[in-house]
Amino acid sequence: MAGRHRLLLENAQQLVLVCGRGEEFLLRDGAASLAVLRGASLVVGLDGCIKAVGQADVIRDQFSEATFERIIDCSGKCVLPGLVDAHTHPVWAGDRVHEFAMKLAGASYMEIHQAGGGIHFTVEHTRKATEEELFNTFKHRLERMRRAGSTLVECKSGYGLNLETELKMLRVIERAKQSMDIGISSTYCGAHSVPKGKTAREATDDIINNHLPKLKELKLSGEIHVNNIDVFCEKGVFDLDSTRRILQAGKDIGLQINFHGDELHPMKSAELGAELGARAISHLEEVSDEGITAMARAKCAAVLLPTTAYMLRLKQPPARKMLEEGVIVALGSDFNPNAYCFSMPMVMHLACVNMKMSMNEALAAATINAAYALGKSDTHGSIQTGKQGDLVVINSSRWEHLIYQFGGHEALIDYVIVKGKVVYQNERCGTMSSY
Ligand SMILES: N=CN[C@@H](CCC(=O)O)C(=O)O
Numbered sequence: 518m519a520g521r522h523r524l525l526l527e528n529a530q531q532l533v534l535v536c537g538r539g540e541e542f543l544l545r546d547g548a549a550s551l552a553v554l555r556g557a558s559l560v561v562g563l564d565g566c567i568k569a570v571g572q573a574d575v576i577r578d579q580f581s582e583a584t585f586e587r588i589i590d591c592s593g594k595c596v597l598p599g600l601v602d603a604h605t606h607p608v609w610a611g612d613r614v615h616e617f618a619m620k621l622a623g624a625s626y627m628e629i630h631q632a633g634g635g636i637h638f639t640v641e642h643t644r645k646a647t648e649e650e651l652f653n654t655f656k657h658r659l660e661r662m663r664r665a666g667s668t669l670v671e672c673k674s675g676y677g678l679n680l681e682t683e684l685k686m687l688r689v690i691e692r693a694k695q696s697m698d699i700g701i702s703s704t705y706c707g708a709h710s711v712p713k714g715k716t717a718r719e720a721t722d723d724i725i726n727n728h729l730p731k732l733k734e735l736k737l738s739g740e741i742h743v744n745n746i747d748v749f750c751e752k753g754v755f756d757l758d759s760t761r762r763i764l765q766a767g768k769d770i771g772l773q774i775n776f777h778g779d780e781l782h783p784m785k786s787a788e789l790g791a792e793l794g795a796r797a798i799s800h801l802e803e804v805s806d807e808g809i810t811a812m813a814r815a816k817c818a819a820v821l822l823p824t825t826a827y828m829l830r831l832k833q834p835p836a837r838k839m840l841e842e843g844v845i846v847a848l849g850s851d852f853n854p855n856a857y858c859f860s861m862p863m864v865m866h867l868a869c870v871n872m873k874m875s876m877n878e879a880l881a882a883a884t885i886n887a888a889y890a891l892g893k894s895d896t897h898g899s900i901q902t903g904k905q906g907d908l909v910v911i912n913s914s915r916w917e918h919l920i921y922q923f924g925g926h927e928a929l930i931d932y933v934i935v936k937g938k939v940v941y942q943n944e945r946c947g948t949m950s951s952y
């Protein structure tokens with residue numbers, strides 16, 4: 518194949534496809550036989566999509582007449598799909614390090630929340646922050662996530678709780694979507710907590726009667742493209758009935774359902790999500806056996822958040838039971854002022870050690886399954902001809918080192934690539950060439 522192409526990654530020791538047969542997700546058995554090529558190369562076209570993947574000599578012959586904007590010799594290195602972070606709260610102002618000290622001293626998440634801290638502390642600061650201030654910190658956080666290998670990130674609003682600030686946050690997310698080389702799935706999370714001065718019912722009515730109609734209007738005008746709707750379904754926050762009403766109203770305006778459920782108390786969130794056709798439910802530390810069965814049957818992804826369970830010393834979600842029962846298990850960093858972690862490699866490590874997932878299962882959960890949770894596994898989450906050229910190159914002959922070396926991702930990751938463009942290059946690989 519002649520012509521001009523964007524990128525050739527050549528002669529990788531391991532090229533981790535993740536899926537070998539175009540799967541939209543991987544269950545336990547699929548993850549066990551993760552698709553990996555050895556001595557392989559891949560080509561990304563000028564449109565940012567993968568054009569060919571195969572043995573290095575075959576690709577060399579097939580593209581002997583072609584030219585490339587960039588060629589990277591991956592001898593001794595591994596190529597993986599860009600990581601997908603299925604759950605983050607990255608737009609906010611204010612510093613809650615003092616609450617970390619309180620939790621270390623024994624205060625619970627909900628004790629701090631009910632005392633007016635937690636989400637409410639962040640809401641106060643986010644309402645006061647300007648859109649520019651929020652964008653600048655958000656941009657920096659996205660760059661740190663990308664530096665750790667994430668190329669598609671789910672980003673929530675939820676620190677406004679009033680229409681004005683929720684829209685301010687969603688505009689910040691939209692601006693990053695349009696201007697940064699990283700994939701973003703945006704989530705309206707106006708039901709992240711009950712705002713001070715309102716009851717849960719009043720907040721629910723405000724969201725359904727005011728927030729969501731405005732979002733629909735802005736979607737039609739093309740100003741803001743929100744993908745998902747989220748609710749913190751929790752004792753003392755939004756109960757099952759309010760959650761149902763809000764999620765259904767969001768689904769009615771075309772949003773995918775992806776919400777916080779069964780985190781601190783068994784709320785039957787999983788059963789509700791399966792009933793409503795939720796794309797994903799996050800947390801699930803307190804999920805019931807019936808909820809697991811319902812999620813598996815409904816192909817509703819479980820987005821597990823190891824850093825929050827670790828940091829709050831919660832009981833771990835029953836990941837092994839979910840995998841045995843055929844649930845699609847995905848991972849997210851849950852980056853937020855309560856769980857301050859940007860790194861999906863560390864999330865995968867914690868999922869293995871604390872949730873007893875295998876490294877294969879953790880990688881599938883942080884790639885194809887996380888993409889599925891965001892409704893994007895047709896374009897992201899595995900290395901396959903036609904999919905977006907989002908890739909991570911590590912300087913190790915075994916891909917598992919990305920999980921095994923806890924906190925080692927900054928030394929391991931040589932290149933992060935989005936749509937075939939190198940968006941991060943480790944300084945050990947020389948200076949970044951401009952396109
Ligand atoms: N549980 C609710 N929401 C976030 C925490 C948000 C915050 O504390 O600021 C979570 O997923 O853990």
Ligand SMILES: [Zn+2]
Nearest residue numbers: 604606777851
């Ligand atoms: Zn969350």
